[in-house]
Amino acid sequence: MDGGNEILSGPKLVTEGEWAGWRTWSGLDAFEDQTGPFYYREENGVVRSAFRAEPRHMNGGGFMHGGCMMTFADYSLFTIAWRELTDMRAVTVSLNGEFLGPAKAGDLVESTGEVTKAGGSLLFVRGLISTGGAPMLNFSGVIKKIRPR
Amino acid sequence: MDGGNEILSGPKLVTEGEWAGWRTWSGLDAFEDQTGPFYYREENGVVRSAFRAEPRHMNGGGFMHGGCMMTFADYSLFTIAWRELTDMRAVTVSLNGEFLGPAKAGDLVESTGEVTKAGGSLLFVRGLISTGGAPMLNFSGVIKKIRPR
Amino acid sequence: MDGGNEILSGPKLVTEGEWAGWRTWSGLDAFEDQTGPFYYREENGVVRSAFRAEPRHMNGGGFMHGGCMMTFADYSLFTIAWRELTDMRAVTVSLNGEFLGPAKAGDLVESTGEVTKAGGSLLFVRGLISTGGAPMLNFSGVIKKIRPR
Amino acid sequence: MDGGNEILSGPKLVTEGEWAGWRTWSGLDAFEDQTGPFYYREENGVVRSAFRAEPRHMNGGGFMHGGCMMTFADYSLFTIAWRELTDMRAVTVSLNGEFLGPAKAGDLVESTGEVTKAGGSLLFVRGLISTGGAPMLNFSGVIKKIRPR
Numbered sequence: 001m002d003g004g005n006e007i008l009s010g011p012k013l014v015t016e017g018e019w020a021g022w023r024t025w026s027g028l029d030a031f032e033d034q035t036g037p038f039y040y041r042e043e044n045g046v047v048r049s050a051f052r053a054e055p056r057h058m059n060g061g062g063f064m065h066g067g068c069m070m071t072f073a074d075y076s077l078f079t080i081a082w083r084e085l086t087d088m089r090a091v092t093v094s095l096n097g098e099f100l101g102p103a104k105a106g107d108l109v110e111s112t113g114e115v116t117k118a119g120g121s122l123l124f125v126r127g128l129i130s131t132g133g134a135p136m137l138n139f140s141g142v143i144k145k146i147r148p149r
Numbered sequence: 150m151d152g153g154n155e156i157l158s159g160p161k162l163v164t165e166g167e168w169a170g171w172r173t174w175s176g177l178d179a180f181e182d183q184t185g186p187f188y189y190r191e192e193n194g195v196v197r198s199a200f201r202a203e204p205r206h207m208n209g210g211g212f213m214h215g216g217c218m219m220t221f222a223d224y225s226l227f228t229i230a231w232r233e234l235t236d237m238r239a240v241t242v243s244l245n246g247e248f249l250g251p252a253k254a255g256d257l258v259e260s261t262g263e264v265t266k267a268g269g270s271l272l273f274v275r276g277l278i279s280t281g282g283a284p285m286l287n288f289s290g291v292i293k294k295i296r297p298r
Numbered sequence: 299m300d301g302g303n304e305i306l307s308g309p310k311l312v313t314e315g316e317w318a319g320w321r322t323w324s325g326l327d328a329f330e331d332q333t334g335p336f337y338y339r340e341e342n343g344v345v346r347s348a349f350r351a352e353p354r355h356m357n358g359g360g361f362m363h364g365g366c367m368m369t370f371a372d373y374s375l376f377t378i379a380w381r382e383l384t385d386m387r388a389v390t391v392s393l394n395g396e397f398l399g400p401a402k403a404g405d406l407v408e409s410t411g412e413v414t415k416a417g418g419s420l421l422f423v424r425g426l427i428s429t430g431g432a433p434m435l436n437f438s439g440v441i442k443k444i445r446p447r
Numbered sequence: 448m449d450g451g452n453e454i455l456s457g458p459k460l461v462t463e464g465e466w467a468g469w470r471t472w473s474g475l476d477a478f479e480d481q482t483g484p485f486y487y488r489e490e491n492g493v494v495r496s497a498f499r500a501e502p503r504h505m506n507g508g509g510f511m512h513g514g515c516m517m518t519f520a521d522y523s524l525f526t527i528a529w530r531e532l533t534d535m536r537a538v539t540v541s542l543n544g545e546f547l548g549p550a551k552a553g554d555l556v557e558s559t560g561e562v563t564k565a566g567g568s569l570l571f572v573r574g575l576i577s578t579g580g581a582p583m584l585n586f587s588g589v590i591k592k593i594r595p596r
Contacts, residue, residue, distance in 0.1 A: 025209075028209045029207075029208050029209040029214070030204055030205050030206070030207050030208070030209075030214075031205065031206050031207060031208060031213075031214035031216060031217050032208070032214065032216075034183065034184075034205050035183075035184070035216060055179055056179050056180065056183050057179070057180050058178075058179050058180060059178050059179070059180060059181070060174075060177045060178040060179075061238070061240075064180075065178070065179075065180035065181065065220070065223070066220075066223040066240075066241045066244060067180060067181075067184060067216070067219055067220025067221070067222075067223045067224065068180050068220070070216055070219035070220065070223065070244065071214070071215075071216025071217070071219065071220060072216070073216075074214070074215040074216045074219065075216065089210070091210075091215075091248065092215045092248050093247065093248060093391070093392075093420065093440060094245075094246065094247045094248065094391075094392050094394075094440055094545075095215060095219060095245075095246050095248075096243075096244075096245045096246075096392075096394060096543045096587065097243065097244050097245075098242065098243045098541075098563070098564075098571050098573075098587055098589060099240065099241050099242060099243065099244075100563055100564035100571055101564060116545070116547055116575065116582050116585045117545075117547035117548060117582055117585075121419070122391065122442070124545050124547055124585060126545075126573070126585050126587075128563065135563050135564055138563045138564075138571060138573050138587055140543065140545055140573075140585055140587060142391060142392055142440065142545060144420070242540070242541075242569065242589060243396075243540075243541050243543075243589055245394045245438065245541075245543060247392075247414070247415075247422050247424075247438055247440060249414055249415035249422055250415060265396070265398055265426065265433050265436045266396075266398035266399060266433055266436075270568070271540065271591070273396050273398055273436060275396075275424070275436050275438075277414065284414050284415055287414045287415075287422060287424050287438055289394065289396055289424075289436055289438060291396060291540060291541055291589065293569070323507075326507045327505075327506050327507040327512070328502055328503050328504070328505050328506070328507075328512075329503065329504050329505060329506055329511075329512035329514060329515050330506070330512065330514075332481065332482075332503050333481075333482070333514065353477055354477050354478065354481050355477070355478050356476075356477050356478060357476050357477070357478055357479070358472075358475045358476040358477075359536070359538075362478075363476070363477075363478035363479065363518070363521070364518075364521040364538075364539045364542060365478060365479075365482065365514070365517055365518025365519070365520075365521045365522065366478050366518070368514055368517035368518065368521065368542060369512070369513075369514025369515070369517065369518060370514070371514075372512070372513040372514045372517065373514065387508070389508075389513075389546065390513045390546050391545065391546060392543075392544065392545045392546065393513060393517060393543075393544050393546075394541075394542075394543045394544075395517075395541065395542050395543070396540065396541045397538065397539050397540060397541065397542075
């Protein structure tokens, strides 16, 4: 029910351009490729995910569409929990979001978060999407490991 | 923070093809155009929204991406509540979803739901996304009216 | 993490008083006894749960406390899903609620809902709490079966 | 729809016993008095809320009832946001929780969290309930200011 599987297919390290040093599994998830691509990197044990907002991500009001934020949140559940998902397929069980603020075309949109509980079959994750330090979306979700790859 | 504004710009009636008889505001919301377009119609007082799943909506596992479902859910909050939003701009305050089942490319994906409470400034909506009668996503959300157009 | 276990201990049929004909497992769950007791019955395949609001259920504003509603919602997850939980222990994984309206002391508070998906290990439930036909709380949650009794 | 009003009636400082140095508005909210009482204090800008788990808070499995945790979470929304609510009545609009772990009778149950966004009429709060450093409930909610006192 989500893009979690892709994480396990081995993300690629970007070596040039704005995202040099970040990882992506562009090419492995059609909807994330269409919506993003999104990128992530781990720095000092903290996973940060990001993408650059474009006009195609906006709603009719000129702000980032809530569905775009939720798609990035769903992606972020799996980047935040990637260490728990090595060699494991997983799906999203639930995703909850509260919309805190907007983003406009050109903004760098980022997410960070933590695994609040790693159970045998269920992983609990929460995070925050922001731009330039301004909060955009608070999210939390549950991931279910379904089987080893 | 969502596509709600568009509803108020007057949806277009589709007159031919698979979606003849349905309404869309394709052309007014960049992210919904990229993800959908989505369509809706009211039959016997029930608002039904729908779109046709394509390979570009799938995740790496070959099933519809959770973010695609959440985008359609966010859209559906506003189609379900459209009567309460005439001449009113509105944004999504919160959106919650539980993932019940998958969809594959080619599936007709539909949503229905109801306004559980229409307050002065806040609208509460819940709904269900399904395909061929099989449940995909249970969702609920809060919409805030922000100003008359 | 909730009172689900009790359902399986065999609810008692109330034979007299306001709740004659309803079932309760009063005596098996300390917190539900303190907060309720709550009652449920199945009529024409629909599970209905209920309790009578008292002053002790109110907040400082004189309306039913949100925590009281969420406690009744958590209870309702298990009454709504009781057929799926026979001889099975289970716990709540997540619970989401939107507050739609108040109740006052003396009101009859009821809930109804449905199992939106019954998986092998996870059950998805949604429901609505109301009084006299006026909506109070929309809720949805995920239950995890943990082991046979 | 919740206990928020009480915060504004001026909490009392406890001067003796286990909760000396903590604040409570015991006596002002019937349901919180029945369920708790709960206590909170601010240390270095961080609001911490707490109560001592008793047998009456447990479910039939001998662990803290999910409804008890959600009641404490609803209370915590208002203690975490108390600075934004001075002289203001407010109600809970939505409350979401994921159950991470149990508590037993005798455990000290605590919550901390932050206001993720303080809007003109809506406050967004998230937090975590834990005991002895072990996570119990991740929660997030939306509060609506309704009027000055």
